[in-house]
Amino acid sequence: MTKEIFQQWGSEVEDLRGVADMHEITRNQSYLAYLSFAHVQVTGARLYTVLPDFDGIPDYPAIIAACLHEAYELGREGEDACDMSSLRFTET
Amino acid sequence: MYNAIEELQCRYSVLINPALEALEINDTEKVDDLYDSITSPESAKRLCDFLALMSLPTNYGTSDDNIGIDKLALKSAPGTQGVPFSTNDRLAQMLRVSGFIAQYLGNNPMSQEVEKFKVMIGYTMLFITLEHGIVPAMKANNPPLGDQAISRQKMKIFREQLEARHGVRIKENSLKEKIRYGKVLWEMTKMGGVLMLPMLAVAGPGITSLSHDHGVTTRHIPFLASHLSENNLWMAMSQSLGPVAVELIFSPSCQVYTSTELMHYLLLEPLSAHLRRDLHHLFLNQADADPVAVAQLRPYRNPAHLGHKAASTMLHQFGLEISMFPFNSFPNPTSYQVKLVQWIISQDGHRVIKLPTNNTTSRRVSSTVKLQAFTSFLHPAQIADEPVNFLSHLWTLRGLPGWGMISPANTMKALEGQFGDDPESALSLAAGGRHLGVPYAYYLLPIATNLTILPLLVSLTRRKITLLVLRGSETTIECANDLLKVSIPSFYK
Numbered sequence: 001m002t003k004e005i006f007q008q009w010g011s012e013v014e015d016l017r018g019v020a021d022m023h024e025i026t027r028n029q030s031y032l033a034y035l036s037f038a039h040v041q042v043t044g045a046r047l048y049t050v051l052p053d054f055d056g057i058p059d060y061p062a063i064i065a066a067c068l069h070e071a072y073e074l075g076r077e078g079e080d081a082c083d084m085s086s087l088r089f090t091e092t
Numbered sequence: 093m094y095n096a097i098e099e100l101q102c103r104y105s106v107l108i109n110p111a112l113e114a115l116e117i118n119d120t121e122k123v124d125d126l127y128d129s130i131t132s133p134e135s136a137k138r139l140c141d142f143l144a145l146m147s148l149p150t151n152y153g154t155s156d157d158n159i160g161i162d163k164l165a166l167k168s169a170p171g172t173q174g175v176p177f178s179t180n181d182r183l184a185q186m187l188r189v190s191g192f193i194a195q196y197l198g199n200n201p202m203s204q205e206v207e208k209f210k211v212m213i214g215y216t217m218l219f220i221t222l223e224h225g226i227v228p229a230m231k232a233n234n235p236p237l238g239d240q241a242i243s244r245q246k247m248k249i250f251r252e253q254l255e256a257r258h259g260v261r262i263k264e265n266s267l268k269e270k271i272r273y274g275k276v277l278w279e280m281t282k283m284g285g286v287l288m289l290p291m292l293a294v295a296g297p298g299i300t301s302l303s304h305d306h307g308v309t310t311r312h313i314p315f316l317a318s319h320l321s322e323n324n325l326w327m328a329m330s331q332s333l334g335p336v337a338v339e340l341i342f343s344p345s346c347q348v349y350t351s352t353e354l355m356h357y358l359l360l361e362p363l364s365a366h367l368r369r370d371l372h373h374l375f376l377n378q379a380d381a382d383p384v385a386v387a388q389l390r391p392y393r394n395p396a397h398l399g400h401k402a403a404s405t406m407l408h409q410f411g412l413e414i415s416m417f418p419f420n421s422f423p424n425p426t427s428y429q430v431k432l433v434q435w436i437i438s439q440d441g442h443r444v445i446k447l448p449t450n451n452t453t454s455r456r457v458s459s460t461v462k463l464q465a466f467t468s469f470l471h472p473a474q475i476a477d478e479p480v481n482f483l484s485h486l487w488t489l490r491g492l493p494g495w496g497m498i499s500p501a502n503t504m505k506a507l508e509g510q511f512g513d514d515p516e517s518a519l520s521l522a523a524g525g526r527h528l529g530v531p532y533a534y535y536l537l538p539i540a541t542n543l544t545i546l547p548l549l550v551s552l553t554r555r556k557i558t559l560l561v562l563r564g565s566e567t568t569i570e571c572a573n574d575l576l577k578v579s580i581p582s583f584y585k
Contacts, residue, residue: 030544061096074445
């Protein structure tokens with residue numbers, strides 16, 4: 001893979017809709033915003049912590065909580081417990 | 093910020109709900125069978141097919157078509173009864189009929205379910221009319237009737253009203269039986285959510301055997317509903333498809349949905365990894381599924397025509413409530429909230445987590461990470477590489493068919509040529525190998541500058557790369573064609 005291959009391709013720059021208010025962005029915040037965006041784009045699903053009627057980009061606590069929740073889910077393998085979160089599904 | 097994270101609900105409970113166990117309801121095996129049937133991914137797919145079919149007025153409104161039964165059955169030609177056909181004639185006749193049958197079945201997919209659904213709606217409407225039309229009218233009589241008198245006379249009055257309006261003779265016992273089925277169906281809809289009606293049509297037993305063979309009585313319904321309220325797939329379906337069902341059943345909407353579109357709505361919801369994998373497999377088996385088109389789902393909001401609130405009040409003018417979600421009469425008393433920050437901070441330094449076992453990806457990526465690495469997500473620490481790489485792989489495992497998320501580390505390796513010179517093979521390897529047996533059509537990779545991380549969308553099929561820029565960030569990309577010149581030197585320092 002070389003950059004020359006990419007440079008032969010069509011390219012464009014697009015605004016990331018819904019991320020308009022991220023002023024004074026730090027690298028960390030940018031990483032979390034990327035993770036959140038990529039999750040939505042690649043899985044087609046909202047993050048665990050994002051409410052169904054939410055239209056924008058989640059705040060940082062919500063993204064961090066979603067990532068930690070993923071770790072918690074995988075870390076509790078074999079435990080005799082089930083996810084009861086009512087946050088995921090709610091009337092909008 | 094820690095408090096804000098802890099406030100986000102993360103609730104768990106023991107698997108067996110003691111409140112349900114304490115009920116000591118007998119004969120729950122058949123209700124359990126029904127529960128298993130209506131909460132399977134296959135049923136979810138059939139529900140999408142069915143709702144899409146219902147949205148087509150030609151299929152839902154009139155299931156009859158211009159092929160009569162005379163063409164769908166083997167019949168002798170006039171005057172030939174008893175005379176055996178020659179082999180050729182017999183084959184020709186059978187093929188002629190089979191041609192009609194193929195046409196009929198092709199034009200009427202799920203015709204059995206459509207007919208069953210119409211009968212179910214019919215029974216339900218009879219019950220609703222009796223209890224929410226006739227009974228209130230009797231109560232408003234002058235002088236008002238007592239409860240006992242209403243109970244004694246309501247069926248007779250209902251029958252008389254029907255006969256007077258429509259000029260038909262109706263047997264009271266037959267009407268009672270239908271209303272009894274209607275009562276069970278309406279109770280199930282009220283307690284289990286509106287999806288119960290279409291779901292029972294596609295996945296449940298026959299209507300008459302619902303209460304007989306399956307032992308579903310009004311006593312069992314709250315038990316079933318409580319189980320459903322703890323089911324990930326049922327709740328996701330209720331969230332995404334409940335309003336669609338109300339729209340199609342109870343509103344005058346002419347909105348047409350495709351099965352693929354409804355499947356997309358469902359996939360917008362948070363679902364466990366195994367459910368998502370099973371749904372993707374079913375989705376891929378769908379003839380008109382286009383894996384590439386799926387991922388244009390940028391908004392979180394379900395784009396269905398009708399909102400939840402509007403859907404739940406659709407029948408208010410008749411004094412009826414419709415719920416999208418099941419009603420949990422027996423909340424699990426062992427439910428507890430997990431404090432995620434406390435939990436991650438308290439983890440042993442050596443404890444690792446693994447990517448879920450999944451044989452749908454030929455994995456070439458690291459599958460473990462130390463839990464402690466996730467503490468780098470907490471302010472003011474700098475986010476470490478390992479958890480980001482791990483989450484990239486995890487989300488590719490949950491990814492839509494044809495979509496891959498390449499980790500920062502593997503992006504770097506791919507751009508440096510460590511996975512070879514062929515772009516398709518290199519990016520596929522960087523994403524962890526082919527997933528769900530589908531070649532990747534889109535990759536998302538992170539491009540880093542000193543200050544920010546930008547998503548780069550690479551479409552192999554379209555030979556196009558798109559850099560997505562965070563508005564308000566300080567990164568300046570002046571010319572798209574110089575994109576890689578700008579980004580690569582500072583990539584992931």
